[in-house]
Amino acid sequence: MDRVVRTDLDGRWFGTGHSTLTDPAAAGDEAAAAAITGADPVAVFVFCSVGHHTAEMLDAVRERVAADTVIAGCTTSGQLGGGTVSGDGVVVAAWGGDGFAVRTRVSRNIAGRLRDSGVEAASCLAAVGHPHRALLMIGDGLAANQHDIVRGAFSVAGAAVPLVGGCAGDGYAYERTYQFHGGRDGVEILSEAVVGVAIGSDAPLGVGIAHGWRKTGSAMIVTSSRDGRVHELDGEPALDVLLRTLGLDESSLDDGDAFRHAAFLHPLGLSRRSGEDIRLIHDWDRSERSLICLADVPQGALAWLMEADPGSLADAAGQSAGQALDMIGGRQALGALVFDCAARRLTLGDDGVDRENDGLLTAMPTVPFAGFYTNGEYARVRGALGMHHFTVVTLALA
């Protein structure tokens, strides 16, 4: 399907570029050239695989921006844009024109002070006074309890400002991720940082959140947990509950990869009024009989084991995009950023990813979009919670 990679609506423009050239600088140049077509870009987002995250790649992007353009981005577990998905490559999304303002704030050395880092990252909002605002965050995907970053950010942003964004990846290595922040005069390549990007616009901003999972079995209460470690479900050791529900016996734990794959397909869903927050079961402790999730699972929460079929998972991307477009109230969308969970990409496989892309294209046939596969998604439109896993988050600009 031919892709729309740029729009220009009354002087406001949005463009995307996607390059899989192996030379980082050449890839950066190709993607930036495709994305930055309008005058004076306000914001340029760069998402790339580990290996492409070089100063030369970012130099190539910097050559095409204006003096006050904001550059932000991160490494990924895959890029999407221009209708294709890449493992190794560079995606650039840029926008500019009248009625936009973008300000940033970086919080560094966030380990052990995640909540404060969320407060710091969100503080850039104060510099943006437009009628429509959103806080986009790009975090280190290896930070322990990402929910605390959201708590800190929400305490500054408040309920009227949506949160979006994603956590940087490193191609599923889970060793070190990188965040980018800067402008024409230089771009820092950081780790253990949260980059806060305050987006102000004269036109509405839309946020969509979807995952495609559905509840299975009865609701369970998280009767014992701490942060992301679930000790008990309904008073029973959580690992035993999972084994029983999946119809597996103890010996299945001997093959770690096989069990992880099985658990992958049955994340926990935490009850929310607007659906469920998905918690990927990332690991387990055989002696403690506990399950380990990458974000918090609060004690007392109502939870289900979730299930999905490849179709519903893939379709979630289109649903997320549709929600985002709905939020901009029928106006023509200028462009969109997509934050899609890296675990979804693994679970979907190549066919599923193609179907997902098709879903996005179908939902946004005339809207250029780009994004990346994340290690956790930030999204809050309602309530006070905003940390997601196994989810697709879309930010649409009108």
Added chain:
Amino acid sequence: MNHWSTHQLTEFFAAVCEPREEHVAITVAVERAAEVLEAEVAAVLRGAGVETVRGVDRDLLAAALPDRPSAGVLNLPGLDELHLSVARFGTEPRGTLLVARAGDPLDPEERQLLQAMAQTLGLALDNIALLTAERRLRVEREREAAERLALVESLREARHDSLTGLPTRVLFLEILGEKLRGDGPASVLFIDLDRFKAVNDSLGHRAGDELLGHVADRIRDCLGPHGTGARLGGDEFAVLLGGTTTETAVPVAWRIIEALRRPFRIAGRDVFIGASVGIATGTAGTDAGDLLGNADVAMYRAKKDGPGKVVLFEPHMHAEALARLTLGGELRRALELDEFRLLYQPLIRLETGAATGVEALIRWSRPGRGYLPPAGFLPLAEENGLIADIGRWVLRAAGEQAARWRRDIPELTLNINISGRQLTDPQFTGDVERTLAACGLPAAAVTLELTESVLMSDPRTAVACLSDLRDLGVGLAVDDFGTGYSSLSYLQRLPVDELKIDRTFISRAEPTAADLAVIRTVVELARTLKLRTVVEGVETEEQHSALRSLGCDYGQGYHLCRPLAPESVPAAFAGPLARYPGG
């Protein structure tokens, strides 16, 4: 409340009860209430208004809320219509936990949970208030206790010596005063340690402190139940013996001296010191300060009489003490007014009868009060430290004089007496070097005389100090040899050139065979050690010829030549002086 709510509440309770400060607990409560109930806004209102809020600006919420908020609809800028739910907590002043969420209002189960959360928060805040009050009280109590302790310590420190645990002068005088206000006599022993300074100087202050601790223990051991020891400062101690007369106090004083004479094991070696004790006894009504002062005066006298003495206070000692004070002042003035004079007693080569050098002797004639012999003021100068200035004056005056003489009598040598205090003064060697250089006098022309008792009181230090002087090139002599119980082993190690045999060995006008045997032995010893010998106090021809025949190198004495005024010295070097009557 159902199973789910119970667990939510348990989690809420644990989170809210963890903080130790109110505002943290409230912040946690607001945050958790918003998250659990999925509300856009949550807040706690207390007292004047919105205390803590989440999800919206505080002022916006305050403006949007009615005076007494209750369940209903809340409109806030930028947000959809919100459903407000409130729950009150605590006793007066009451607080309110509120949540406001878009979409659906709280269902009954959620409202129940909000109410339970509010009550939990109220309990948590009560607990924190109690704990805070208790903590503040504890801190206050601890601070007061610490202040009291510090006060007691400072009082104790002023009244008890921290090193020995004995009462200080302040407390001792209080106890003594108390005793003297009662009936019956009381005796005070004033104890001053001998050779303590040498221990401190040679082994260091830490060893000195350790020694003082042991001294205090031994003094304690010598006292019965009615005795009170004290450390007055430095190496001075005192003992109060209640209800005793002088007669009963004396044996205690001797017991203490004996106890302190035994070696102390300090820093891995045996240290020997001693003590001198002055005793004063007072009857009821005597002033405590006066009585201690009297014992001090008696101690001074004991010290002067020699180490290890006990002296009882007698009224005339006050006059002596006063005289000593007066003399000290006069000595200072004498230096300033240049009242000291030097006489020079030639050293005669016994073999030839020729003068080879002179010994400078200090003289002091007080204007209007006449001549005072050196023994009348040098010990006091040594005691009060003035000896250093006097010694410097002597060295310069004699050095300049000798340099002038040596222009005509190049072989003339100069002997100068040095005190113990000068010897151990770290500046002394440098002073000598500079003075001789300033006078233009070669070091080899000068011999410094030190008495045997000075050298032997601390031979180890003496060897070190003498070596420095020796390096300058000056000669060194042991003065008054034979009076100070020299250790022969040390004599061998002392870097000296000359022995001056004390006059007591030839005190008889006609020396007996025994006298001569002793002198012969000393002369032979000196020869063995390659030392010159000088005999002092040669007053008769018999002595002169006997000493010459024994092989003594030099002699001094009235028979050979009296001390001379400077202007008479050149004449004395003009020819043999063996029979020169002197002046």
